[in-house]
């Protein structure tokens with residue numbers, strides 16, 4: 321405390337501009353107004369909400385707030401603020417407003433994963449150049465504290481892998497498919513009816529929302545720059561009821577995982593692989609227990625071991641909780657006069673899926689006749705892909721190293737059989753070549769699914 325100051329000194333005031341008054345913004349405004357006393361005590365300054373920028377001042381709203389706070393003039397709000405909370409979403413004009421705030425030396429709190437994943441580097445450079453802070457806990461997994469634990473709590477450790485269920489909509493859909501046995505399209509329609517899925521669900525079901533979060537997590541976990549373009553992304557639209565049933569038969573469940581891991585990149589040392597795709601997980605894996613629209617992030621670090629962060633990944637009040645945590649932390653640092661951001665320290669090569677090994681589950685429809693199994697198995701062997709388990713519909717199962725008796729293999733006569741193979745870890749290239757050759761076998765009717773497997 322400066323010489324001569326006393327505890328009775330008038331509290332400092334920080335002018336807070338809120339850009340966006342929708343699902344999250346309206347809850348943030350409510351907390352700023354309702355909890356003003358407690359927030360002032362924790363932040364060390366009164367947080368004065370000076371305005372809320374919206375598209376339409378007269379739009380109907382769920383949360384009652386003083387009408388005079390609303391404005392369409394975001395630019396003027398930003399020009400007068402010490403701290404800007406950006407909850408408009410989208411790239412522009414959010415990006416322009418954030419840069420304008422940072423250039424004035426005002427700190428910014430945002431939940432905008434799309435913008436951070438596309439152009440975070442520019443924003444962080446602006447923050448660094450002007451001694452301002454840019455915080456974004458709400459951008460990944462909503463209310464769950466995951467950004468700060470990775471940036472701060474684990475900053476003395478070496479994170480090797482992050483596996484996340486970071487999209488609630490797709491987890492809700494996959495969980496409902498798992499519980500009811502229904503097809504994707506039917507569950508999506510029901511999720512839209514219940515308000516769990518957006519009218520335009522593309523960003524969620526195609527994995528793009530999860531990919532943006534994966535890019536942010538990878539950048540922080542590995543102290544390097546990763547953008548949306550670096551993320552290999554596959555959504556859940558191709559997951560069928562029969563994939564889910566086969567997973568259940570094998571004691572597994574299908575989750576849309578965001579996976580970021582350190583992988584060897586030859587002489588260069590470490591590289592980074594970042595991907596989003598439907599993934600088979602054993603039912604005993606902690607992420608398999610994440611139901612409904614919940615999110616969870618599983619972090620593996622050299623010294624901490626495995627950690628799991630779980631909770632609500634979306635929703636107005638939960639996401640506002642993460643925003644407010646950033647607001648109080650940022651306010652404290654403004655008062656203390658010390659921006660606390662630890663910047664990126666290196667640039668690791670992004671490694672494509674062709675260099676990453678993973679286990680696979682492959683479903684086939686084949687002619688049910690003698691010799692089919694050995695011909696399929698030979699194709700795996702030809703490409704050096706080792707089989708961990710094989711299941712045939714009718715509950716015949718070959719475990720590690722066992723061989724199905726020839727008599728049994730031919731016992732069902734003409735007709736079709738469904739085979740499911742799970743492989744040991746193999747490269748994408750070896751797996752693709754195996755699948756292509758299997759498709760060409762005359763005894764194979766079709767390859768019904770190819771899914772990656774984690775946690776076995």
Ligand SMILES: NC(=O)c1ccc[n+]([C@@H]2O[C@H](COP(=O)([O-])OP(=O)(O)OC[C@H]3O[C@@H](n4cnc5c(N)ncnc54)[C@H](O)[C@@H]3O)[C@@H](O)[C@H]2O)c1
Pocket residue numbers: 339340341342343344345373374375376392394406407408409410412413431432433434458459462633634635636639
């Ligand atoms: N909703 C969630 O559960 C959730 C969770 C995590 C992160 N986020 C992120 O938080 C942000 C806000 O999400 P939301 O769900 O509250 O959005 P929303 O669509 O409910 O609200 C957006 C608000 O921004 C205002 N706005 C948009 N464009 C504007 C413009 N050009 N000028 C002035 N005002 C404008 C709108 O009027 C509205 O008040 C997004 O970046 C989103 O990705 C949302």
Ligand SMILES: N[C@@H](CCO)C(=O)O
Pocket residue numbers: 462486487488489490524529633634635
């Ligand atoms: N659409 C996102 C909202 C949170 O980012 C989800 O389903 O998880």
Ligand code: NA
Pocket residue numbers: 457458459460461462463464465466467642
């Ligand atoms: Na979060």
